[in-house]
Amino acid sequence: MSAADRQPDPLEGVATLDLQRTRRRGYPEAVYCEGKTLEHVEAIARSFVGTTPDAPVLFTRVDADKAAAVLRALPDARHDPVARLVIWPPAEPADLRGSVLVVTAGTSDIPVAREAALTATYLGCEVDEVTDVGVAGLHRILGRLEQLRTADVVIVVAGMDGALPSVVAGLVECPVVAVPTSVGYGAAFGGLAPLLTMLNSCSPGIGVVNIDNGYGAAHLAAQIARGRAR
Amino acid sequence: MSAADRQPDPLEGVATLDLQRTRRRGYPEAVYCEGKTLEHVEAIARSFVGTTPDAPVLFTRVDADKAAAVLRALPDARHDPVARLVIWPPAEPADLRGSVLVVTAGTSDIPVAREAALTATYLGCEVDEVTDVGVAGLHRILGRLEQLRTADVVIVVAGMDGALPSVVAGLVECPVVAVPTSVGYGAAFGGLAPLLTMLNSCSPGIGVVNIDNGYGAAHLAAQIARGRAR
Amino acid sequence: MSAADRQPDPLEGVATLDLQRTRRRGYPEAVYCEGKTLEHVEAIARSFVGTTPDAPVLFTRVDADKAAAVLRALPDARHDPVARLVIWPPAEPADLRGSVLVVTAGTSDIPVAREAALTATYLGCEVDEVTDVGVAGLHRILGRLEQLRTADVVIVVAGMDGALPSVVAGLVECPVVAVPTSVGYGAAFGGLAPLLTMLNSCSPGIGVVNIDNGYGAAHLAAQIARGRAR
Amino acid sequence: MSAADRQPDPLEGVATLDLQRTRRRGYPEAVYCEGKTLEHVEAIARSFVGTTPDAPVLFTRVDADKAAAVLRALPDARHDPVARLVIWPPAEPADLRGSVLVVTAGTSDIPVAREAALTATYLGCEVDEVTDVGVAGLHRILGRLEQLRTADVVIVVAGMDGALPSVVAGLVECPVVAVPTSVGYGAAFGGLAPLLTMLNSCSPGIGVVNIDNGYGAAHLAAQIARGRAR
Amino acid sequence: MSAADRQPDPLEGVATLDLQRTRRRGYPEAVYCEGKTLEHVEAIARSFVGTTPDAPVLFTRVDADKAAAVLRALPDARHDPVARLVIWPPAEPADLRGSVLVVTAGTSDIPVAREAALTATYLGCEVDEVTDVGVAGLHRILGRLEQLRTADVVIVVAGMDGALPSVVAGLVECPVVAVPTSVGYGAAFGGLAPLLTMLNSCSPGIGVVNIDNGYGAAHLAAQIARGRAR
Amino acid sequence: MSAADRQPDPLEGVATLDLQRTRRRGYPEAVYCEGKTLEHVEAIARSFVGTTPDAPVLFTRVDADKAAAVLRALPDARHDPVARLVIWPPAEPADLRGSVLVVTAGTSDIPVAREAALTATYLGCEVDEVTDVGVAGLHRILGRLEQLRTADVVIVVAGMDGALPSVVAGLVECPVVAVPTSVGYGAAFGGLAPLLTMLNSCSPGIGVVNIDNGYGAAHLAAQIARGRAR
Amino acid sequence: MSAADRQPDPLEGVATLDLQRTRRRGYPEAVYCEGKTLEHVEAIARSFVGTTPDAPVLFTRVDADKAAAVLRALPDARHDPVARLVIWPPAEPADLRGSVLVVTAGTSDIPVAREAALTATYLGCEVDEVTDVGVAGLHRILGRLEQLRTADVVIVVAGMDGALPSVVAGLVECPVVAVPTSVGYGAAFGGLAPLLTMLNSCSPGIGVVNIDNGYGAAHLAAQIARGRAR
């Protein structure tokens, strides 16, 4: 840990931004906004004004009020309400490395999938999406076999029984990142059911992330995909 | 899996409807609306305009706003707010096969029971209902013995202790489908208590479905009842 | 409840056998042996000596010692150590009604599947088995499509991710009985993971029974299959 | 709290026996033996030698080794291996006050029921037992209606679905003490399922005690029964 | 079960009131209102108009809207918003049998305690209350020792650590009914923590009821107290 | 327990304030306001009017309405909306004993940290704060090593993975008080995840308090710090 | 799914080996032995005799008896008792692609780490190991920074608090595969605590696998590492 890693905190008492991480790890800074006050979110956004980041900054889990707070500071930022993301600066990376396919089991999983797709895009991956291909109608996923087999990484987003990652991992050679969602009836217990399903998959080759964590899935997927694309 | 099973998706990026399932399995299409945006629900409803489905389409778990979204696309659809269902086309099947009796332990279980009863009706079963006959007053269910014993399948809907399916399954020869509900005080834990009760029933002959899943119970019951009525 | 239903108990202080159930429900008596002392198991077995039951008696969850206790009383009984069943009298029913297909996801699920298969056989069903066709290699279950589609009921036995019933229910028209097993690594939590998966299945048409409950699955399946075969 | 309540400890470093409780509350001393070393159990038993307790001492949860340890110190004590109890002095109380009926759902629940029955006997109650009358065959419990309605308290011992207390409490006027047992298949989760069932009973009039806690159930029942018998 | 016990249902499709229970068990009818629609609540209330019940009817868990619905039908009913109870007819019983002391650990537990106190009053008990005497300041409960020791039953209402019933049961001779509440910080998990504390009490003589179930506690307490007061 | 400890209750039926505790334990009185009605909160606040407490009174978990209720009675009280505290009298202690450092893993943990910092201040400690130094960027906490090593106690507030206390306890000689927060994605389960992490820390020297319990953490820390500062 | 994918089952009634997977996915066949009978394990091993697999076969979770069963069929197989693996044929791959670093938090985690290291080796990766570098003494992991930063993938194996993956992922650019173990005191709940910690990591870039699943971690890591090494 060199001296260069230890630097003063620009947002005393509010946040200790890890701006070195972009350089150190080569990935964007993310500001998780759930649980933060509007004042804190805006202050953090404002701290980027006038800077030229090496990579885009992602504000995740923003509702309408928090998006407005960010946009007050960074008016040209891009806001995607379905994905609950604000991204600044808004330009998508030009130099793409590695391909990520985002697959969702059902339409209700789209917000999490969108968060994953946008994040992977801004982390520099070529991203494609396949929607509503849950295992209740196998022909839907089997009809996408070629598309599945050309991706560097597949992200599978599923709630309810969370069975789709097991099926996909059995069909492809590349790694699968599985994201359980909180979609489902009572005994889904807020995503616990698909989370356990994915952890217990009988197909090897699956890395699981937290419930509804589209951002985390995309970050991992981008790290994998970039490596494969070197 | 024949080529006919693999067909293009009419709702690219939103849903991959499994319209073949009606033909393949002989049952209606269901659109689970919880967690879908109003735009997605309306788009899916609109995709049925001008088609002539083999069986009714059920939109489940619709609140007032989502019901309005469906009705904008399909104005003649039937909306039942207690059951939280919208059904299209609204005509009930004429050719009934098999009988389903829906039994509820308490008045608070009625919404789930209604979802089950309506679903079974549109899946082509003769449906009857018995309400508020929980085990605290055994004479209530014992007074319905004949009715219980003439059904092809009994669906039992119960929250709290979830004890009614055990009692019913001990009194009838036919299969029982048990639906736990989220009705109850603190240690019911949102339906976990009756779910466990039903899974641990000392009476054999019970198939359990998810908490509050009246739709799923009726689908299973209809498959069983139709078979028995062949 | 007629007077005929209220009869003296032949095993005072040990058990109140429900021998009328055979007549009332048309199904065998089952004696659940886990947690019973050897003395109790033998006393119950001995109470059948000299009787001519309408249907076979099943002693479930018997280890080697309890099997010996039953066989001391009923020496011609049939003992299957894998299924942990003792059955008396040993003759299989001649008059079969309805077909049951027992499908297992993995080899480790065989004991539960065997309990289900034997129980269904003695409840008067034609039984077939398909082994080790979990979703990690989809071609295994897809290669059995015809066999799956000719059964009156399919019992699916699966541990770990418990994903197989969702896939099977999407492929067949008949009802599916799903049995979670306690097979699996840490986060399977003794069968909790596949249990939740099955309850949350995105495919309708599945009735779930308790973890490792092959007997209960077969009882329900036989009730369904017999109805379909009437 | 008078000075008489604060007295030196006869078993320094091992136990602080609450011998005043017998006088203060009018009930026997109980020594819970699970988790204690053989040395501790024997030391505690030995401390009673030469004393004349107002009421019997109960050593609960004793396996064979611990029973031997107690009997080395108190050779005339009574040992019941099914109930896992050692009682000293062995004479049953002559002056009975109040009646307790112990009802079990299944034969596997007998050890817990026996612990309850013996405890209630030594706490001075008239005790009767009804065995194996679970709700799967309602005629069994309905055949005991008169017996149920003459008790001062009914203890109901049940594992699996734990549904019997709900049914019994709906049939009697007196209080019901419900004891869940750890008897059952996987999703009984060591007694959690019947525990939740009993806590969520739709019949009022039930007090629940810990899983497998026959001793505690009998203590509460005796307190109630004695009051009713005053 | 005599023929008199089987009677037609006055509220077809809504509720099967168990009016015989008042006579059979000697206790009031209770209508649990949570989860019922306003229409159902009012219909049930209206069914009592013109009748002369043997005992008061209690509508439990009523919010402001449901209270208004009951009062439209039964304008002279008594509404207690803290206890969330509506009671009809409003006159308190004149002939009291047995005494119940309701003890709360903290001020936040008052709503549940009030539900218990009012219920016990209308079930015919003499009721007294002691408030905010949790174990953090032992002198508070020790200062009430005499009052505690003269009650026929003590109901202890506690959230958070739920430790008060263990302490009280060690100080009194009479039975204790323990009610866990959902009061508390995060790891109270909605009342799970005090529920487990109470079930695991090291003091015998405690019957536990469901979380926040003041009504159930009072019902059990009244059954016990009446017996002791015979 | 001397007679002086048993005193009449000034708020009959609402609260039994433990004003002796200030003297007995040397710490302020705290009024936990969650779950109390506005009337109860105001009545308790009003009971302090005209008194001269030995130490400040803390009203914890106050929302805007409850803060207003307290301020109606005690208009000069200090209200901190982020910490959800009202404190009266508002003057901070002059005589400080012991130092407490409050460290937070992320910006979303600030409300809990603020509650801890303010409480420790009014309990007479010198308080310092370090914000947003979670383990994802180790240089942030390593950059504070000197500050960490001069505190008498360190309070670490963390949600999500709750890993920071393990790291901090490995770096300092003084005791660490760990506070899990309910901040985080789905599988944080409302703070369960960081709670378990902290209880299982591989670094000794950590005492854990309840989820989001900044007040309790500060109370414990102040007791420790004062001792060290004697 | 071509016809070539549907092939007859060589082990009728025991297993449906997925030998095509080696070719299809380019990875070895694994036989999970927990829960299988000795006969089944030996039969499966024997089915490989005389074949020349494209890649080694791994028998996982073998105890001494099952290892002997495999070795009876395949006497030249390699058995590692710490990793509980039997591998056949025993020759390690010559052509290595990608590097995997296996890091363990504590000595008790070594068996799981060894399973991961051996699996990754036979999947064709260059493997290195770092042992006992948990976060309680940060200098241990910080002393390995260079080694960490040269791997293509890091597998982190940790029980107890499971905090090490969060720290590691914050220090490296490559993906991290996290394996919780069942090592730890009571509230580790068999690995649940570190599992939740890892899923909730505040550092992005972590894929989590099942508790104690060294095999699964290595499989995923090898897929990632090979991609990076292309």
Place this chain on the structure above:
Amino acid sequence: MSAADRQPDPLEGVATLDLQRTRRRGYPEAVYCEGKTLEHVEAIARSFVGTTPDAPVLFTRVDADKAAAVLRALPDARHDPVARLVIWPPAEPADLRGSVLVVTAGTSDIPVAREAALTATYLGCEVDEVTDVGVAGLHRILGRLEQLRTADVVIVVAGMDGALPSVVAGLVECPVVAVPTSVGYGAAFGGLAPLLTMLNSCSPGIGVVNIDNGYGAAHLAAQIARGRAR
């Protein structure tokens, strides 16, 4: 983190002992032996031969076999089988700083209390013990009030309801360290019940450690006590 903190590992591939910690934190090294092989335990013990540690080394959670393994390497070590500790060198510290009182609720909690008492002794504290003073008989703990009030820290060890720490913390001014134990009936769930009780204590001033973690409790207590004794 100075260069001196980064040192080569003397037990390559087995353990990375943190011998600097003794100096850095001033506390003994502890070797957690559960889950380690006999070979690993002996190798670690052997690595101390010939060294002169600043403080004793504690081997925790040793069964008879592991104790023998340590003693082979360090024959003069002290072995306490009840506490499951081996300590080397065996001489107790002469220079004591601070007093710790270890209080247990029941005799079954003694092993955990002994581990705490011995650990605190070797960490340089004056240690006293009070045994079997659970809250069921309050006079037992009230009889020890003076002893409680003279300690610098009180460790309270309790299983079952875990209520004792709440009572003790209300009686003393010093900090309390609470240790839940796995002692108890079914719904204690291996110590979960007392753990939750302690986390939810209504008395402030309690730091909780892991279930059965006597070592950890003593370590924290010693850090606190030493500070107070400065």
